Amino acid sequence: MLTNLEAWTRRRLRSYLWRQWGNGHNRYKELRRRGVPKLRAAVAAGSPTGFWRMSGRPAVQQALRNHYFESLGLPRLYVSAQA
Numbered sequence: 001m002l003t004n005l006e007a008w009t010r011r012r013l014r015s016y017l018w019r020q021w022g023n024g025h026n027r028y029k030e031l032r033r034r035g036v037p038k039l040r041a042a043v044a045a046g047s048p049t050g051f052w053r054m055s056g057r058p059a060v061q062q063a064l065r066n067h068y069f070e071s072l073g074l075p076r077l078y079v080s081a082q083a
Contacts, residue, residue, distance in 0.1 A: 002078035009077070014064045015055035034063035 021027045028045035032038065036059050044059035054060055070076070 006077040010066060010069060011052075011055045013069060013074075014060050015051045017064060018054050018060060019051045031059055031063050034068075036063050 018027070021030050024045040028041050031041035031044060036044070040059045040062075044054065044057060047054060047057075049057075
């Protein structure tokens with residue numbers, strides 16, 4: 001249950017950042033700055049798809065990985081037990 005909530009929260013944050021990046025040019029710049037390949041960044045930045053759907057796309061997930069949010073201080077809700 002907590003893993004689902006954590007995944008939803010991170011996707012919501014990705015959606016918010018995608019919206020905040022504004023237009024295609026800025027989105028392309030942000031994706032490239034975060035290490036997304038040129039072609040993948042260009043396709044994602046030019047997509048007319050909505051914010052929520054784009055937040056689940058590989059280019060956005062690659063740019064905004066979980067460790068990015070951890071570096072901002074977002075705590076984990078669930079940590080799996082390691083044997």
